[in-house]
Amino acid sequence: MTNFDKILEVAQKRQGQSQPLKLQDSTVLLEQIKDREQDTRPLNPKHVESLAESIAVLGLLEPLVIDNKGKLLAGGHRLAAIRLLKEQQAPKYLHQFPDNRIPIRMLPFDVESDPDLALQVEIAENEQRRDYTPNEVKAIAERLRTAGFIDVKGRPKKGQKPLMPALAVVVGKNLRTVQRYFESKQDTDKDKSTTGVVLLKQALTKLKQWQQIEPETPKEKALAKRLSEFMNLIEDVLGNEK
Numbered sequence: 001m002t003n004f005d006k007i008l009e010v011a012q013k014r015q016g017q018s019q020p021l022k023l024q025d026s027t028v029l030l031e032q033i034k035d036r037e038q039d040t041r042p043l044n045p046k047h048v049e050s051l052a053e054s055i056a057v058l059g060l061l062e063p064l065v066i067d068n069k070g071k072l073l074a075g076g077h078r079l080a081a082i083r084l085l086k087e088q089q090a091p092k093y094l095h096q097f098p099d100n101r102i103p104i105r106m107l108p109f110d111v112e113s114d115p116d117l118a119l120q121v122e123i124a125e126n127e128q129r130r131d132y133t134p135n136e137v138k139a140i141a142e143r144l145r146t147a148g149f150i151d152v153k154g155r156p157k158k159g160q161k162p163l164m165p166a167l168a169v170v171v172g173k174n175l176r177t178v179q180r181y182f183e184s185k186q187d188t189d190k191d192k193s194t195t196g197v198v199l200l201k202q203a204l205t206k207l208k209q210w211q212q213i214e215p216e217t218p219k220e221k222a223l224a225k226r227l228s229e230f231m232n233l234i235e236d237v238l239g240n241e242k
Contacts (some may be wrong), residue, residue: 024108025063027101030086033064036073036111036118043080049171051081053161056092057147058140058170063103065121067111073121078205132171137181141167145205148212159214197238204234 060082064075072079082102086093094100111118132140144163152162168178207227215221 024106026104026106028066028070028104029100030082030097030102031067031100032070033081033102033104034069036072036076043077047077047169048080050166051077052084052088053168054144054166055081055096056085056089057094057144057149060103061170063105065105065107066086067118068108069110069112070107071111071118073107073111073118124143134181136173137167137178139168141182144170145209148208150209150212157213160212200234200238204231204238207231207234 033076038234055078060078062075062078064079065073067073084095085096109117141163144166149161149163149166151164152160156162162176164178168175171178208231211224211227215224
């Protein structure tokens with residue numbers, strides 16, 4: 001029995017229900033989600049910004065949790081990131097959340113009637129955040145790389161989007177734990193074979209990353225002017241391979 005199952009069991013007994021209560025997965029308008037009265041931990045602005053960037057690329061991987069009146073129970077940083085994304089990058093927001101609707105998981109009780117139960121939900125949600133497999137983490141990393149996130153050693157330059165910190169925020173692990181996913185040299189994934197198509201895909205990803213860096217030398221600036229044409233040729237070749 002998960003922590004959420006235990007909480008539903010408690011809510012069921014308090015409401016005198018004979019049938020088991022269930023989580024309801026749905027979507028609601030962003031404006032219908034009400035803030036909590038207080039958070040057990042304050043929002044971290046940098047965490048919110050990183051989440052907004054990742055949500056713009058990946059969407060919302062974990063739904064928000066609300067009560068039956070729309071009051072937020074768990075996901076304060078995610079909600080703040082969604083609002084920031086809407087404010088600063090409206091087209092990307094609408095791409096990820098068509099019709100302004102946000103994925104939610106509704107629990108069948110009222111936070112004002114059961115504030116102690118609401119606190120248990122917040123704690124349980126943090127404890128039961130899913131563990132991603134190494135392959136899932138690598139797949140998320142590739143999607144972020146395609147969107148312009150890059151591997152950075154040391155302090156990132158202005159305009160650069162470092163991959164590892166963003167990935168750590170997405171999967172809910174510390175930076176060192178995320179880095180371990182990429183330390184193993186044993187990779188049995190067939191897509192990692194050195195075929196021509198795979199090499200071209202890898203080259204295209206690297207070129208997209210290079211586009212995010214401001215060219216400095218005259219040769220780099222000349223290359224930047226012709227890079228789109230070169231990348232289009234690669235995409236044409238890959239398109240013929242489908």
